[in-house]
Amino acid sequence: MANRVGIIGYGKMGRIRAEALRKDGRSEIVVVYDIDTPTDATCRVAPSIEAIVNDPEVDTVVVCLPNHLNRPTTIAALKAGKNVFCEKPPAFNAAEVREIMAAEAESDRVLMYGFNHRHHAGVDKLKQIVDSGAYGRVLWMRGRYGKSVDGDYLKTWRADRSKAGGGILMDQGIHMLDLFQYIGGTSFDEISAFVTSHYWNIPGIEDNVFAIMRDRTSGIEVSFHSTMTQWRHLFSLEVFTERGYLVLNGLKTSSGTYGEEVLTIAKNRSVAPAASWADEEKLTYEVDTSWDKEAEHFMDAVTLGLPVRLGTSQQALEVMTLIDRIYENEHALGKELHENLRRVGQR
Known part of the structure; x- marks a missing residue:
């Protein structure tokens, strides 16, 4: 039986992911959701994110949402026993990625992130x-x-x-x-x-x-x-x-x-x-084959039990840690500049 997929966020990215999964051939898109209700879907349209996360007919969830919804939706789907493919960024910072990894550790499902450029x-x-x-x-x-x-x-x-x-x-x-x-x-x-x-x-x-x-x-x-x-x-x-x-x-x-x-x-x-x-x-x-290669990599993990090599939660943690440090470095430089200017003004 084909792996049954629910796509949460059926805009541009959701449709790109759906097409790549269809080409792979090991999935069936059974339900989609978008805040702008799609009128051209060839499958069921869910009324909410939660409806797909908790749908017993869904094996795998593809998350293509605004950034702030990625972490809670991924955690909820893992806890509901779904495989999850999620677009970047995984969360807003490294601490939030660790929350996701804790949920992943308690699950036996596949989690993969869409660091698509690795597949170009x-x-x-x-x-x-x-x-x-x-x-x-x-x-x-x-x-x-x-x-x-x-x-x-x-x-x-x-x-x-x-x-x-x-x-x-x-x-x-x-x-x-x-x-x-x-x-x-x-x-x-x-x-x-x-x-x-x-x-x-x-x-x-x-x-x-x-x-x-x-x-x-x-x-x-x-x-x-x-x-x-x-x-x-x-x-x-x-x-x-x-x-x-x-x-x-x-x-490309x-x-x-x-x-x-x-x-x-x-x-x-x-x-x-x-x-x-x-x-x-x-x-x-x-030709841009990155979407198709990424879908194949994910479905190899879901259907064949192969390890995720590109787009793991650990890789997501590493890049978010780097982003944290870039933001923190700018804040530190800003404070130093402000303090230097204050000292100059006191002279």
Whole structure:
């Protein structure tokens, strides 16, 4: 019998997830819910979130809700004996993720988070090359992830801190931070960051984050910029190693707003200049298969009992811990600046 799925939040993301699960073929979407009642659903439409969580005919719940509902819905579904796939962010902070992990530990169900960028073909190839050791160890990484928003953004739940939990860092930056940890196989214990809102001026909703981070154990350093004042969408992940570099520019999406997904690879030479444009190999990924790969990975865990490798609760905890530290670092810098200004004023 097919795994019976209920989708909570049947907007854009819910429909993307539904289509990917249908392609996988091991699921049947039996019920959906959305605050804007869908009129085109080909299955039952539930009256509430709770109705799906407590539905005895549902084996698996897919959570595609505003951020503030992710944690309570995931915990409730796990306690109701459902497998859960949940979009990022898992919660507002690391402490809340630990609450989810406690519920997961008491359950025998599968929990997976939608860190979708791990499943992009360019990222997958980049990770394979790094893990092969052929290019030596990672020395440093640089990531930029930006988009343009307009006044309509201010009308959505993403501009409400009580519902979003933060701004561009929670919205997009979380993906780049997750990729840093995934590609480098490490976390970061030294952080210096600026979290600002100079343009949109929405209380508690940052429009830019600049951070420099280092892992003292591996020595890997990263430079990070997440922004909603890019004015044109941009994705760039650069990984520099002992014997070359791998640069992923663009991200293949249905909208096409991030351009082509192109992975550039080159090995250095022993004499400067270490590499030239002619040395580079470019791999272009024409089709976005990330949603389908992610659905397959999840259903392998649900139906075959294979372990979740990409999007575990532990990985979610690690990235939320990093986000906590970035926010805390900005608060600490702000207090230090205020104190320095106060001292100057007393002179």
